[in-house]
Amino acid sequence: xxIQIPKKDSIIFPYIPYNNKLKPIANIKFxxxxxxxxxxxxxxxxGADRSCSFVEIGERLxxxxxxxDKEKNVAYGIKGDGIPGYKAPIKYTIGGHEIYEEVTWLDxxxxxxxxxxxxxxxxxxxxxxxxxxxxxxxRIIFRKV
Amino acid sequence: MKKDQNLEKFKTMDKKKYEGxxxxxxxxxxxxxxxxxxxxxxxxxxxxxxxEIMVTSIPRKNVNFxx
Numbered sequence: 001x002x003i004q005i006p007k008k009d010s011i012i013f014p015y016i017p018y019n020n021k022l023k024p025i026a027n028i029k030f031x032x033x034x035x036x037x038x039x040x041x042x043x044x045x046x047g048a049d050r051s052c053s054f055v056e057i058g059e060r061l062x063x064x065x066x067x068x069d070k071e072k073n074v075a076y077g078i079k080g081d082g083i084p085g086y087k088a089p090i091k092y093t094i095g096g097h098e099i100y101e102e103v104t105w106l107d108x109x110x111x112x113x114x115x116x117x118x119x120x121x122x123x124x125x126x127x128x129x130x131x132x133x134x135x136x137x138x139r140i141i142f143r144k145v
Numbered sequence: 146m147k148k149d150q151n152l153e154k155f156k157t158m159d160k161k162k163y164e165g166x167x168x169x170x171x172x173x174x175x176x177x178x179x180x181x182x183x184x185x186x187x188x189x190x191x192x193x194x195x196x197e198i199m200v201t202s203i204p205r206k207n208v209n210f211x212x
Contacts, residue, residue: 016156018203019164027152027199032190039151039199060186112180112202113165 005132005141011095015138016041024133024140026120029093030061040118044140046133048121052104055085057117063088065105074104083108097144099124151199163203171196 015022024044029037038061042051052075055065065086073082085107091100101124110117125131129142150173158175167185169177171193177185182200189198 014156018160019205027149034194036190036194037198038186038190039149039197041152041155041199041201054182056183057186060183060190110182110202112167112182113205115202115204117167117182117200117202 005130005143009144011097011129011142013044013140013142015140022138026094026140026142028118028120031091032060032062041116042118042120043116044120044125044131046122046126046131048119050087050104050121050123051101051119051125052106052121053118054110054115055105055107056110058086058088058090058103058105061090063090063105070107075106094125095142097128099128101125149197149199151197155199155201160203165203165205167200167202169193170199173197 013026016025025041026044027039028042029039031037059065065088068086068088070084070086072084074085074087075083077083083106086105087102088105089100089102091098129144132141134141151170154170154173163178166178166180167182168175169185169189171189176193177188179185182202186200189200
């Protein structure tokens with residue numbers, strides 16, 4: 001059975017090819033100094049509780065991490081090793097909807113060989129939207145709750 | 146919703162030569178590349194802030210997100 005999602009009020013992100021694989025990616029926009037905006041492509045990860053990114057990215061988006069407490073183990077890698085970092089809120093828009101979310105910021109060097117700049121986790125975004133992965137159509141649909 | 150020209154460019158472009166790097170796009174064109182996202186973001190914000198700008202990374206083949 002195919003679930004029918006009304007197209008009206010839905011945001012549809014077709015999967016994007018990365019290295020011969022199709023990935024569920026959303027385009028999210030951040031505002032930085034002077035009211036200007038910068039888009040980042042975020043991997044939608046239903047297995048991640050929280051959204052996360054890197055301290056060096058957050059700083060460029062205007063977060064002053066001195067205002068937040070550093071945590072020794074803010075996240076855990078696949079080998080179970082703790083990663084230091086911060087939890088700090090940021091505002092971004094997705095499909096024109098404004099989201100204000102406490103994001104986990106990893107205080108470790110970003111490695112472009114292995115990492116995406118931003119991971120959209122479940123806690124906030126999946127509460128604000130019904131999120132449907134339509135794997136057979138290679139797309140993901142967000143519908144505001 | 147208005148189409149984002151950077152996203153449209155990214156969907157169709159040949160990404161092979163950018164594997165393992167970050168890329169910055171402005172108004173549908175790749176304008177900055179490099180391994181350091183901070184440098185790419187700084188360059189975009191400094192020199193292309195009057196345009197639509199986007200930054201992303203292109204992890205290498207067969208690598209998924211690793212914390």
